[in-house]
Amino acid sequence: MWMATTSAAARTLLRRFDHWATPALAAVALGVFLLETVRPLRRRTRPRPERWLRNVGVGAPSLLAMRLTLLPIMTKLAQAGAARGVGLAQLPEPLRAVAELLLLDYLAYRWHRLLHSPLLWRLHRVHHIDLDMDLTTAWRFHFGEMLASIPYRGGLPALLGVRPATVLAYEAVLEACTAFHHSNACLPIGLERRVVPVLVTPRMHGIHHSIVEQEAGSNFGVGLTLWDRLHSTLRLNVPQQQVTIGVPAYATAAEQSVRQLLALPLAPLRPWTRPDGSVPYRPGLSAPAHELAE
Numbered sequence: 001m002w003m004a005t006t007s008a009a010a011r012t013l014l015r016r017f018d019h020w021a022t023p024a025l026a027a028v029a030l031g032v033f034l035l036e037t038v039r040p041l042r043r044r045t046r047p048r049p050e051r052w053l054r055n056v057g058v059g060a061p062s063l064l065a066m067r068l069t070l071l072p073i074m075t076k077l078a079q080a081g082a083a084r085g086v087g088l089a090q091l092p093e094p095l096r097a098v099a100e101l102l103l104l105d106y107l108a109y110r111w112h113r114l115l116h117s118p119l120l121w122r123l124h125r126v127h128h129i130d131l132d133m134d135l136t137t138a139w140r141f142h143f144g145e146m147l148a149s150i151p152y153r154g155g156l157p158a159l160l161g162v163r164p165a166t167v168l169a170y171e172a173v174l175e176a177c178t179a180f181h182h183s184n185a186c187l188p189i190g191l192e193r194r195v196v197p198v199l200v201t202p203r204m205h206g207i208h209h210s211i212v213e214q215e216a217g218s219n220f221g222v223g224l225t226l227w228d229r230l231h232s233t234l235r236l237n238v239p240q241q242q243v244t245i246g247v248p249a250y251a252t253a254a255e256q257s258v259r260q261l262l263a264l265p266l267a268p269l270r271p272w273t274r275p276d277g278s279v280p281y282r283p284g285l286s287a288p289a290h291e292l293a294e
């Protein structure tokens with residue numbers, strides 16, 4: 001009886017998510033698309049249609065995996081955790097809601113750092129070897145990355161007492177932030193400098209997609225920049241015109257068909273070098289700095 005009630009409540013929450021989040025995220029995507037079309041930030045190296053077809057081809061199964069497995073499991077586990085009154089359930093409102101959102105954003109930061117560890121990099125490199133970065137890079141995740149995230153992204157919020165409605169609300173925020181910071185939109189530098197002390201921006205995340213290893217090892221934040229600041233992984237002092245997007249060992253578009261990208265997690269890892277063995281290096285690469293370069 002309890003299970004049936006839980007499932008019905010979870011279905012209601014998910015239907016509400018579909019009803020509100022889907023059109024809202026479509027509107028965010030349209031806005032981002034228009035911005036990056038009118039005012040691009042970095043010069044493209046590949047034709048747009050080539051990458052778009054590939055990224056949608058890789059992203060579609062990932063989107064399905066998210067909606068059909070990750071979201072329902074996250075919701076049901078969070079319901080079970082909330083019913084037991086664990087963790088954050090002890091806090092009064094509105095402190096509880098704020099703590100839940102901060103915790104979810106911190107967990108997203110930690111998960112992104114885990115994705116750069118050797119085992120999960122097998123999956124996450126599918127996202128990083130994109131040769132340019134724009135809105136569609138935000139969709140280009142291997143479906144295996146979605147499935148692999150279920151124990152962490154479903155289990156930890158539930159154990160810590162985050163309510164299912166907050167889990168789903170944060171998921172919509174995360175998707176909107178991901179679309180925004182992967183975009184190739186050139187915001188006025190003055191505006192972006194005012195935003196970046198709080199939120200992850202396109203220039204900041206562009207540095208994370210650099211072929212220079214120290215730069216790819218920076219800026220793991222998803223929503224807030226706070227976590228990179230606290231863990232000394234924030235790096236803002238790299239001008240975008242000097243950023244080459246990608247991973248050096250995967251420098252050619254010829255090995256990035258949808259079929260090849262879907263099979264990539266099974267292929268051996270490659271060292272962080274170009275095919276000719278050279279290591280991307282930025283002369284004068286200094287310690288991470290917190291002043292956003294143009």
Ligand SMILES: [Zn+2]
Nearest residue numbers: 112124128208
């Ligand atoms: Zn990454």
